[in-house]
Amino acid sequence: MNPAPARALTEPSTILRLLDSWSATGRPLGLIEYLRYHGPVPRPVRALIEFVEEAGLTGRGGAGFPTGRKPRAVAEGRCRAVVVANAMESEPLSRKDQTLLATVPHLVLDGAVLAAQAVGADRIHLCLPRTRATQLHTLAAAVDERRSAGLDPLPIQVEALPHGYVTSESTAPVHWLGGGTARPTSSPPRTHQKGVRGRPTLVQNVETLAHVALIARHGADWFRQAGTAASPGTTLVTVAGAVHRPGVLETEPGTPVGTLLRQAGGPDQPLQAILLGGFAGTWLSAPQALGLPFSQEGLAPQSTPGAGVIAALPQDVCPLAETVRILAYLAAHPRPPRPPPAPDRPAARTRRLPPPRRRRPPRRQRPHHLPHRRRPPPAPRPLPTPHHPARPIRHPNGALDMTAADRETLRIDRIACTGHGQCAELLPELLTLDEWGYPVQHDGTIPPDLHAPAHRAVRGCPRLAVRTVRVVTLAVP
Ligand SMILES: Cc1cc2nc3c(=O)[nH]c(=O)nc-3n(C[C@H](O)[C@H](O)[C@H](O)COP(=O)(O)O)c2cc1C
Numbered sequence: 001m002n003p004a005p006a007r008a009l010t011e012p013s014t015i016l017r018l019l020d021s022w023s024a025t026g027r028p029l030g031l032i033e034y035l036r037y038h039g040p041v042p043r044p045v046r047a048l049i050e051f052v053e054e055a056g057l058t059g060r061g062g063a064g065f066p067t068g069r070k071p072r073a074v075a076e077g078r079c080r081a082v083v084v085a086n087a088m089e090s091e092p093l094s095r096k097d098q099t100l101l102a103t104v105p106h107l108v109l110d111g112a113v114l115a116a117q118a119v120g121a122d123r124i125h126l127c128l129p130r131t132r133a134t135q136l137h138t139l140a141a142a143v144d145e146r147r148s149a150g151l152d153p154l155p156i157q158v159e160a161l162p163h164g165y166v167t168s169e170s171t172a173p174v175h176w177l178g179g180g181t182a183r184p185t186s187s188p189p190r191t192h193q194k195g196v197r198g199r200p201t202l203v204q205n206v207e208t209l210a211h212v213a214l215i216a217r218h219g220a221d222w223f224r225q226a227g228t229a230a231s232p233g234t235t236l237v238t239v240a241g242a243v244h245r246p247g248v249l250e251t252e253p254g255t256p257v258g259t260l261l262r263q264a265g266g267p268d269q270p271l272q273a274i275l276l277g278g279f280a281g282t283w284l285s286a287p288q289a290l291g292l293p294f295s296q297e298g299l300a301p302q303s304t305p306g307a308g309v310i311a312a313l314p315q316d317v318c319p320l321a322e323t324v325r326i327l328a329y330l331a332a333h334p335r336p337p338r339p340p341p342a343p344d345r346p347a348a349r350t351r352r353l354p355p356p357r358r359r360r361p362p363r364r365q366r367p368h369h370l371p372h373r374r375r376p377p378p379a380p381r382p383l384p385t386p387h388h389p390a391r392p393i394r395h396p397n398g399a400l401d402m403t404a405a406d407r408e409t410l411r412i413d414r415i416a417c418t419g420h421g422q423c424a425e426l427l428p429e430l431l432t433l434d435e436w437g438y439p440v441q442h443d444g445t446i447p448p449d450l451h452a453p454a455h456r457a458v459r460g461c462p463r464l465a466v467r468t469v470r471v472v473t474l475a476v477p
C-alpha cells in the first residue's frame with residue numbers, strides 16, 4: 001500500500017479553514033501575506049482556554065483528547081511552563097502535519113504562541129523528525145521572519161529529533177528536550193505536571209495548535225459551525241493507497257469514508273478493505289467502511305480516526321501480507337537510537353577511557369631469579385544475568401527446567417480511550433480514574449473472582465480501548 005504524498009487536496013465543495021489560503025493562492029504565504037489574509041492575532045487572549053473549551057476542540061494528534069483540559073492544568077503549575085508543538089507525525093501513512101506546516105506554517109506558530117501565552121510558558125519547542133531537513137530549514141526561516149518582525153513575545157526553537165514510531169508519543173520529545181533519549185517514559189507523572197526539565201509542559205499536535213489560532217480569531221461559535229456536535233470544527237485527513245489522487249484533505253468530521261475517497265479522486269481499482277486510523281487502526285471490509293461517518297463517534301466501536309488516516313487496499317493485494325508488513329514495521333521501530341551528544345546537550349553517560357595496556361617487558365629485561373609466571377586459569381564463567389527477579393536461570397546441559405505460569409491482565413489503549421470512565425465504574429477494584437477521567441490500572445493481574453466484572457468492563461468499553469491479555473511467565477521451579 002503506497003503512502004500518500006504530502007500534498008493538499010482542496011475541494012471547492014468542502015469547508016476550508018486551515019487550507020483556505022492554500023486553496024485561494026496555491027502557495028504558502030509569507031508572514032505579511034499571511035497576516036493580511038487571516039488578520040492580526042488578537043493578543044493577549046486571556047480567555048483562550050475558555051474559548052477552546054467552549055469550541056469543543058479535540059486533539060488532532062491521535063487520541064482526540066479535549067484540548068481545553070491540558071492547558072488549564074499546565075497553567076495551574078507552580079513554575080514557568082513550556083510548550084511543545086508536536087510535528088513528529090510518526091504514523092507512516094499520515095502526511096497531514098507535514099502538509100499543514102508546508103502550507104500555513106504561521107498558523108501553527110501563531111497557535112503555539114497563543115497557547116504559550118495562555119499557560120504562561122516562556123518558550124516553545126517545535127519538534128520535527130530530523131529526516132525532514134528541508135522543512136526544518138523552512139520553519140527556522142519562518143521563525144526568524146517572525147523574530148525580525150518582533151511578533152512573538154517568547155522564543156520558538158525548531159528542534160530536530162530522531163525519527164521513529166514512538167518518538168512522537170508526548171513523553172518522548174519531552175524526555176529528549178530534557179537531555180535524554182527520544183523514548184517514551186513512564187507516566188505518571190504526566191507531562192503537564194512534570195515535563196521538560198521538570199517544568200509543566202503542554203504537548204499539543206500542530207494541527208490542534210492551528211485550530212487554536214483560528215478559534216482565537218473567530219471564536220467558539222464560529223468553530224462549531226462546522227463538524228458535528230461531538231466533533232466540531234474541521235479536520236485534516238490523509239487518504240492513501242488505491243485512490244487516483246492520494247493526499248491530504250480538510251473535511252468536516254462525520255463525512256462518510258466513501259465521500260472522502262471520492263474527494264481523493266475515487267478508487268483506482270476495486271477495493272477489498274480500508275484501513276481506518278493508520279497503523280494503529282482497524283481494517284474494515286470496503287462495503288462496511290464506505291458508509292461510516294469519519295469521526296470518533298461515527299467509527300465507534302469498530303475503529304477511531306486516529307491521526308486522520310484512510311488507506312484503501314485494492315483487491316489484488318493480500319491483506320494478510322499487508323498486515324504482516326505493518327507489524328514488521330512496528331516491531332522494527334520499538335526504540336529510536338540514542339542521540340549523539342550535541343555540544344550544548346550534556347551526554348547522558350560519560351565514557352571512560354580504557355586503562356593503558358600493560359605490556360610484558362622483553363625476555364632479556366626480565367629478572368632471572370623470578371619463577372616463570374603462568375597465566376592464571378580462567379575464572380568460571382558467571383551464570384547469565386537473571387531475568388527472573390527471584391532466582392537465576394540455570395542451564396544444566398543446556399536444558400531449561402521451567403514452568404509456565406499463566407495469568408490474565410488488563411491492557412488500556414491510551415490512544416483509543418476517550419476517558420469517559422465507564423470501565424472504572426464496572427471494575428473499581430482494579431481501575432480508578434485519574435484527574436483527567438482516564439483509567440489507571442492498579443494491579444497487573446486480574447484475580448479469579450474479578451474475571452467476570454473485568455470481562456464486563458471490556459465488553460462495555462465503547463472504544464474497544466480496554467482488553468484482557470493472557471501473560472505467560474516462565475519461571476525456574
Ligand atoms: C505511539 C504513539 C505515537 C504518537 N504519535 C503522535 C504523533 O505523531 N503526533 C502527535 O501529535 N501526537 C502523537 N501521539 C500522541 C501524543 O502522545 C500526544 O497525545 C499529542 O501530541 C497531544 O496533542 P493533541 O492533544 O493536540 O493531540 C502519539 C501517541 C502514541 C502513544
Ligand code: SF4
Pocket residue numbers: 412416417418419420421422423424437438439460461462463464465466
Ligand atoms: S470505558 Fe473505554 S473509553 Fe471509557 S474510560 Fe474506560 S477504557 Fe476509556
